[in-house]
Amino acid sequence: MVAANAMRHKRRKAKDNENNASGGQDMNSTGQVRLASIVLGVALALAGSALALDRGPVTNLPLPRFVSLKTGEGNVRRGPSLTHRVDWIFTRRGMPLEVIGEYGHWRRVRDRDGMGGWVHYSLLSGSRSGLVEADLVPLHARADAGAPVNARLEAGVIVAIDRCTLDWCRVRVEGVKGWMVKQGLWGVRAQEVFD
Structure with missing residues (x-):
């Protein structure tokens, strides 16, 4: 969003300067190519610096x-x-x-x-571990709400997370394994998928 706004501003400013220099005429194709190159360079620089902020300076692992x-x-x-x-x-x-x-x-x-x-x-x-947020969360045998329930987990229970899909996480606690809905678990992002 910030990069798009910056590009729009740059484009407007560059066009205004060209119009003033040429007596109000539109930019020629060489000017348009030059402007596009500048805008692309600025966008890539901004995108690169934004991506750099997503990595830890020590470990180079994602933050957060x-x-x-x-x-x-x-x-x-x-x-x-x-x-x-x-x-x-x-x-x-x-x-x-x-x-x-x-x-x-x-x-x-x-x-x-x-x-x-x-x-x-x-x-x-x-x-990876997670904290169960709701009380009596069902722990299913499969990643399916209709699957048999292996156990019910109380709020505040810490579980080990083995893997997550978009909607479910396979967890284990005190020898019991199963699948729970990801939404009721703190310690994993909503769109995070891993094995």
């Missing part, structure tokens, strides 16, 4: 992204170093967290409630 807490306890600091004070402690192993920033060995994370801070990367795992 979901990870899980590797340990049963993890200090959440105000800044990215051991000298920064601990604001609170995450205490649930496997808890899904969203990485929203990187600095050296530190990752800026937030939980489902938006609370967060800086955590050392060694406390995080790339294994």
